[in-house]
Amino acid sequence: MSYNHSPSITAETINQKVRIFTYEPCGEIVRHARRLEKEIYENPGSLPFQEIIYCNLGNPQALGQRPINFFREVLSLCDNPSLIDRDEARALFSPCALKRARKIIESLPGRDSGSYTSSQGVRGLREAVADGIAARDGFPSKPDNIFLTDGASSAINMMMQILIRSHEDGILCPLPEYPLYSASIILHGGTMVPYNLTEDSIWGLEIFEVKRCLEDARASGLTIRAMVVINPGNPTGQVLSITNQEEIVEFCRKEGLVILADEVYQENVYTENKRFNSFKKVARSLGYDHHDLSIVSFHSVSMGYYGECGRRGGYMEICGFGDDVIDEMYKLASLTICPNIAGQILISLVMDPPKLGDEAFEIFMVEKEETYSSLLKRAKALQKAFNGLEGVSCNKFEGAMYLFPRLRLPQAAIKAAQLEGVSPDVFYAHRLLDATGIAVVPGSGFHPVSGTSHIRCTILPGEETITAMVPSLQAFHEAFMDEFRG
Numbered sequence: 139m140s141y142n143h144s145p146s147i148t149a150e151t152i153n154q155k156v157r158i159f160t161y162e163p164c165g166e167i168v169r170h171a172r173r174l175e176k177e178i179y180e181n182p183g184s185l186p187f188q189e190i191i192y193c194n195l196g197n198p199q200a201l202g203q204r205p206i207n208f209f210r211e212v213l214s215l216c217d218n219p220s221l222i223d224r225d226e227a228r229a230l231f232s233p234c235a236l237k238r239a240r241k242i243i244e245s246l247p248g249r250d251s252g253s254y255t256s257s258q259g260v261r262g263l264r265e266a267v268a269d270g271i272a273a274r275d276g277f278p279s280k281p282d283n284i285f286l287t288d289g290a291s292s293a294i295n296m297m298m299q300i301l302i303r304s305h306e307d308g309i310l311c312p313l314p315e316y317p318l319y320s321a322s323i324i325l326h327g328g329t330m331v332p333y334n335l336t337e338d339s340i341w342g343l344e345i346f347e348v349k350r351c352l353e354d355a356r357a358s359g360l361t362i363r364a365m366v367v368i369n370p371g372n373p374t375g376q377v378l379s380i381t382n383q384e385e386i387v388e389f390c391r392k393e394g395l396v397i398l399a400d401e402v403y404q405e406n407v408y409t410e411n412k413r414f415n416s417f418k419k420v421a422r423s424l425g426y427d428h429h430d431l432s433i434v435s436f437h438s439v440s441m442g443y444y445g446e447c448g449r450r451g452g453y454m455e456i457c458g459f460g461d462d463v464i465d466e467m468y469k470l471a472s473l474t475i476c477p478n479i480a481g482q483i484l485i486s487l488v489m490d491p492p493k494l495g496d497e498a499f500e501i502f503m504v505e506k507e508e509t510y511s512s513l514l515k516r517a518k519a520l521q522k523a524f525n526g527l528e529g530v531s532c533n534k535f536e537g538a539m540y541l542f543p544r545l546r547l548p549q550a551a552i553k554a555a556q557l558e559g560v561s562p563d564v565f566y567a568h569r570l571l572d573a574t575g576i577a578v579v580p581g582s583g584f585h586p587v588s589g590t591s592h593i594r595c596t597i598l599p600g601e602e603t604i605t606a607m608v609p610s611l612q613a614f615h616e617a618f619m620d621e622f623r624g
Contacts, residue, residue, distance in 0.1 A: 196538075296467065397417050
């Protein structure tokens with residue numbers, strides 16, 4: 139008897155959509171960083187640095203940001219409810235945390251954090267999220283319109299599954315973009331329709347550019363279903379003005395587009411003359427309700443002052459969708475049974491934190507403000523460092539957790555990159571990693587305007603890390619420019 143000895147699965151026989159998309163925040167630079175990290179462990183002293191400084195992801199607690207005590211106390215009590223009634227619990231946990239944990243435990247199926255929940259999330263936790271949204275925006279929010287999710291990413295993927303029917307369906311996305319969007323659109327068989335942000339205007343959004351892209355896409359036969367807006371911006375760090383948001387609302391209402399509002403950095407706004415406004419608030423302030431416009435907003439426990447990335451908690455609020463669509467979304471959500479309970483609890487705490495008068499309020503505010511002030515100080519130091527490098531310019535840091543400096547590299551460096559078959563920013567990022575151990579993301583992974591080179595650098599927790607990182611960055615860049623200046 140003969141057997142077929144060829145592999146049943148190869149890279150050529152898997153779903154080719156998986157091979158097409160890229161996700162550079164965890165791409166080749168990071169894989170190379172892991173190899174170098176292994177080398178440091180196995181052969182200490184073999185490299186010109188002692189550790190890898192990962193600036194590729196917003197992963198605050200992995201890099202030293204302290205968690206919020208109140209959040210951790212409530213999580214601990216929810217996982218160990220027998221602690222609540224012990225005498226020593228009053229010495230270990232704040233009264234506020236004990237009270238909140240009791241309330242949450244009462245809302246859980248079987249009063250246990252290990253149970254499956256509703257596929258949409260625990261009703262009581264959705265009520266807390268809806269109340270938090272209403273308090274933030276000044277307009278009502280319904281728990282029936284809230285889906286609790288495993289982070290914002292799973293919610294975004296779900297919406298792409300709902301919206302995309304074929305390659306003839308297009309989704310408007312900003313460039314530079316967060317590559318989750320292009321990847322999700324490719325995987326679900328749609329077409330990404332890019333619109334460019336303007337770097338010279340602090341990555342501002344020009345509505346006439348969006349209109350042009352919409353018209354061109356429709357002329358090519360595409361049906362445009364939605365417009366993605368990331369505010370505050372990732373990777374670009376800008377905060378939209380209220381005027382800009384009003385233009386987007388009017389545009390999407392007129393054109394019949396769903397607004398997909400990525401608002402996961404809503405707590406990360408650092409400019410005095412701007413503040414975060416949700417797209418739902420802007421639409422309601424203009425007098426539009428759910429009959430006039432469809433909006434889906436996404437939020438997460440991963441960023442902000444909380445930084446609980448690994449907990450995978452988030453929500454999406456659905457506005458302007460009929461009950462029949464909500465039912466189909468519930469069916470889709472049920473394929474994964476339910477979002478994890480720790481994430482559900484955390485997003486409810488994020489949207490309903492301690493308030494003035496609560497026993498935990500003062501400590502909570504101190505921890506929150508310390509995180510904010512430290513991040514702003516580090517952002518300014520890193521921005522100043524980038525702007526002090528030859529051929530590098532970095533826009534003002536307004537929000538989110540990243541800087542996106544532009545590189546103007548010598549022609550000799552660009553030619554060297556071409557000889558290696560990579561883009562100039564990838565070439566620069568590799569050289570930076572090999573020389574200093576600093577791992578950044580090549581800007582080409584975020585698809586900026588063709589012909590430009592950028593890197594995305596996460597603003598790291600820990601002032602001592604920034605203090606140590608800046609001289610290494612400066613020394614590398616000077617040597618790099620000297621080598622290729624000609």
